[in-house]
Amino acid sequence: MTPRQQNRPNPARRSEASRQAILTAAFDLVGEVGYARLSIEGIAARAGVGKQTIYRWWPSKGAVLFDALLALAAQGSDDAAGAAGAADAALPDTGDLEQDLKTVLRATVEELTDPRLDGMMRALSVEIITDPALAALYAERLDGPMRELKLARLRSAQQAGQLPQDADLDLAVDMLWGVLRTTWLERSRPLTAEYADLLVRTALNGLRGPAHP
Amino acid sequence: MTPRQQNRPNPARRSEASRQAILTAAFDLVGEVGYARLSIEGIAARAGVGKQTIYRWWPSKGAVLFDALLALAAQGSDDAAGAAGAADAALPDTGDLEQDLKTVLRATVEELTDPRLDGMMRALSVEIITDPALAALYAERLDGPMRELKLARLRSAQQAGQLPQDADLDLAVDMLWGVLRTTWLERSRPLTAEYADLLVRTALNGLRGPAHP
Amino acid sequence: MTPRQQNRPNPARRSEASRQAILTAAFDLVGEVGYARLSIEGIAARAGVGKQTIYRWWPSKGAVLFDALLALAAQGSDDAAGAAGAADAALPDTGDLEQDLKTVLRATVEELTDPRLDGMMRALSVEIITDPALAALYAERLDGPMRELKLARLRSAQQAGQLPQDADLDLAVDMLWGVLRTTWLERSRPLTAEYADLLVRTALNGLRGPAHP
Amino acid sequence: MTPRQQNRPNPARRSEASRQAILTAAFDLVGEVGYARLSIEGIAARAGVGKQTIYRWWPSKGAVLFDALLALAAQGSDDAAGAAGAADAALPDTGDLEQDLKTVLRATVEELTDPRLDGMMRALSVEIITDPALAALYAERLDGPMRELKLARLRSAQQAGQLPQDADLDLAVDMLWGVLRTTWLERSRPLTAEYADLLVRTALNGLRGPAHP
DNA sequence: CGATAACCGAGACGGTACGTCAAGTCTTGCA
DNA sequence: TGCAAGACTTGACGTACCGTCTCGGTTATCG
Structure with missing residues (x-):
């Protein structure tokens, strides 16, 4: 028997309308x-919902944001390349790794430039930085699946001989998307398609192995 | 004439003791x-200072944190490699770029593992993500000088022929420290010296290799 | 035809077990x-009953308390002198009015000193003060019958010539029990048997007519 | 040195305007x-004051009501016979005890009939019934002084030979005003001037007559 | 005798108010 | 005037209950 959490509300009776709202x-x-002025009271009021309905189902403001993003991802599951792409999606694989990565990173840049997604992602980032539990949840439910898609594309390239067998693909993902993320978070330079391209070119060089051993 | 701010308190009469406290x-x-429970009232009480003394000299909680980190940097200016190293410091230059970078990144890993610095940096990060003005200030006063040191070391390597003339050094800094920062912020994997080494090796490959093969 | 209330639950199907609980x-x-922390939710939980079962049968918290006291009275109908004595009971009548009244008021003092009855009566008093409808119900169902018993005893004394024919017996009841009640409610002095005795002596004097016309 | 309470706000800096509001x-x-719908939030909103300002200076809703009544008493100190009469006031003393008492009780009836004072007094009564600490405060600050005035008038009558030397004057006060209070609280009969007169006549009889015949 | 309507337990829901914490502003009195 | 102290208004926090409203699951008549 799967162990049950006690004292928890019964999900079967949950109001889907309220959840969506x-x-x-x-x-x-x-x-x-923006994040700084986002309050649970505000969300409840806007949703036409009692505060308790939020507290009943989510442990923190961050968890709500997290689910909001998840819902967004599920809804927009057609956009295979979307940062919030669904689990069954896949990154484009034309055989040309560099071009495919550029396509994907340009799309990511596009998303992070949209003010609504920018605000949402910043808010969620703050919560993740602050709350390790939420960070773990994020890693498992959002970042994990996304990373798997990325790794799959890189593995495909590896099998095609476009990347060395001993390349650290996890690190590759960090280099491509992690750098993009930091640049965006700190606003250290404008996010453009050119920046995405440069990033892809340089990172791939690093992974292809030593040019001058 | 330097433009004057009006309605501002007179810095000459400022209490240095209070500032330090x-x-x-x-x-x-x-x-x-931690950041979540950090409050201006708490700081004032701990410092034995009136709240107004904080509001008089700093525009926001983030600005206080920022100055606290600046002060820390100024104080620990002997540690050339420290993330908070002073402006006149320099990164080690033994001639071996890879080894030098490993040394520096290992030191950074060390710092981010220290709970006190970890807390401080996370708090400041949150403020920077939220507040563009503070982000700009951070870029100018803390990140800028540090980046200059890093660029200087890379330029030195470039002149020594260890890096291509057309390498994008700014991007190199992003790749090395930016990736480290994201990994730390998101706690996506444990920060170790080995991780730092791997990062340096891979990133340098990317820079050394032909960008346009 | 007796008008029927519609939309009311069918009392025949009422669960006696739940009512008692x-x-x-x-x-x-x-x-x-205590009264301040008494809640309908608490009662329902303690009784192992759904909230709706309370709301179905009682219009207010005060009404529940009222019925609880009524049930108590019906249950303890052996104690003829009890404040919660049953309808068919009677006050003692030994022929000695003063002694009989002292007996009854001492019993009342006893009851109001019992912490459980004290709490219950205070709670009900609060509801009665606040809610005129409940006050009327109380007057009709609890205070009324009790008052009738008291009046009966006084009338008996009147017929025995122990009280003047024109004495206002209603006022006599107020003077005896009303004063006791106020003293208890306001805790203005300790409730003792002696106090009860003094009360009876003095009030009877007032009723026996002018000593110095 | 008078002992000081610690951690308490400094009354010297209290805003008199807020207090009055x-x-x-x-x-x-x-x-x-009415009492049932009276809330601290409501009071704060109506007064244009932060909730904290109420919580800072009063321990409970009842305490606020108490002070409101005290303020009312201080303000209306001219009305010597008022239930809220000031400390230096005195009950009328024309030499005719019965007439004087009728005057005073009629005035009390008048007050308790005023909807605003009725609501206020009911609310305060509820709080007093519930909270022994407030009951004590009430006894000391409001009921005590008022009772002293009443006792003074009765003592004056005693010296004039209108009441026996061994009459229990405290009980006399209970009989006169306590009965009135209960009748009002329970709404057991309409409060009229006639009722007040009857009350005075009967109670005085009780006091004048021989307590131990 | 099986359907079908009701009460019942449970508890989710939109709300109101609670009492607390902190934000940022303003005032007072000391140095 | 800068400062410590802290009272002020504001607004959000997270909790407790309110009274209403479903949900299944027993009963317990009635067709």
């Missing part, structure tokens, strides 16, 4: 007022 | 209770 | 946590 | 919406 309100509000 | 209290508290 | 829980809880 | 708002609101 809350996630939508959270997403809308974070885009309108 | 506030910065110390901020640093201590962020290490003890 | 609710009244018992209400009585126990008011004794344990 | 709160007491006025409490009095007005209790008259408008």
Whole structure:
């Protein structure tokens, strides 16, 4: 028997309408007022919901944001390359690794430039930085699946001989998307398609192995 | 004539003791209770200072944290490699770029593992993500000088023929320290000396190799 | 035709077990946590009953308390002199009015000193003060019958020539029990048998007519 | 040295305007919406004051009501016979005890008939019934002084030979005003001037007559 | 005698108010 | 005037209950 958590509300009786309203309100509000002025009371009011309905189902503001993003991902599962792409999606694989990566990173740049997604992602980032539990959840549910897609594309390239057999693919992912993420978070330089291209070129060089051993 | 700010208190009459007490209290508290529970009132109380004394000299909690880190950097200016190293410091230059970078990144890993610095840096990161003005200040006063040191070391290697003339050194810095930063912020994997080494090796490959093969 | 209330539950199908459990829980809880912390949710939980079962049969918290006291009275109908004595009981009538009244008021003092009854009566008093409808119900169902018993005893004394024919017996009841009640409610002095005795002596004097016309 | 309470706010810096606004708002609101719907938030909002300002200076809603009534008493100190009469006031003393008492009790009836004072007094009564600490405060600060005035008048009558030397004057006060209070609280009969007169006549009989015949 | 309507337990829901914490502003009195 | 102290308004926190409203699951008549 699967162990049951006790004292928890019964998910079977959960109001789907309220859940949707809350996630939508959270997403809308974070885009309108930003993270600093985002409040649970505000979300509840906007969603036309009692505060307790939020506290009943989510442990923290961050968890709500997280679910809002998850819902967004599930909804927009057609956009294979989307940062919030669904689990069954796949990165493009035309055989040309560099070109494919550029396509994907340009799309990511596009997303992070959209003010609503920018606000949402920043808010979630703050929560993740602050709350290790949420960070773990994020790693498992959002970052994990996404990373798997990326790794799959790189493995495909590896099998095609475009990357060395001993390349650290995990690190490759960090280099490509991690750098992009830091640059965006710290606003250290404008995010452009050119920047994405440069990133891909340089990182791939590093992975292809020593040019001058 | 330098443009004058009006309605501002007179810095000449500022109490240095209070300033020091506030910065110390901020640093201590962020290490003890974390960012989420850090409050201006708490800092003022710990510093034995009126709240107004904080509001008089700093525009936001983030600005206090920022100054606290600046003070820390100034104080520990002997540690050339420290993330908080002073402006006149320099990165080690033994002629062996890879080894030097490993040394520096290992030191950075060390710092980010220290709970007090970890707390402080996370707190500041949150503020920077949220507040573009603070991000700009950070870029100018802390990240900028540090980046200059890093660029200097890379330029030195470039002149020594260890890096191509057309290598994008700014991007190199992003790849090395930016990846480290993301990994730390998201706790996506444990920060170790080995990870630092791997990072250096791979990134240098990317820079050394032909960008346009 | 007797007009029927519509939309009301069918009393025939009412669960007696639940009714008893609710009244018992209400009585126990008011004794344990006091009026201020008494809640319908608490009563329902303690009684192992759904909230709706309370709302279905009682219009307010006060009404529950009222019924709880009524049930108590019906249950303890042997104690003729009890404040919660049953309808068919009678006050003692030995022929000695003063002595009989002292007996009854001492018993009342005894009851109001019992912590559980004290809590219950205070709670009910609060509801009565606040809610005129409940006050009317109380007057009709609890205070009324009790008052009738008291009046009966006084009338008996009147017929025995122990009280003037024109004495206002209603006022006499107020003077005896009303004063006791106020003293108890306001805790303005300790409730003792001696106090009861003094009360009886003095009030009877007032009723026996002018000593110095 | 008088012992000082610690951790308490400094009364010297208290805002008199806020204090007045709160007491006025409490009095007005209790008259408008009644005790059941009276809330601290409501009082704060009506007074244009932060909730914390109420919690800073009063321990409970009852304490606010108490002070509101005290303020009312101090303000209306001219009305010597008022239930809220000031400490230096005195009951009328024309030499005719019965007439004087009728005058005073009629005035009390008048007050308790005023909807605003009725609401206020009911609210305070509920709090007093519930909270022994407030009951003690009430006894000391409001009921005590008032009772002293009443006792003074009765003592004067005693010296004039209108009451026996061994009459229990405290009980006399209970009989006169206590009965009135219970009748009012329980709404057991309409409060009229006639009722007040009857009460005075009967109670005085009890006191004048021989306690031990 | 099986359907079908009701009560019942449980508890999710939109709300109101609670009492607390902290934000940022303002005032007072000391140095 | 800078400062410590702290009272002020504001607003959000997370909790407790309110009274209403489903949900399945027993009963317990009635067709």
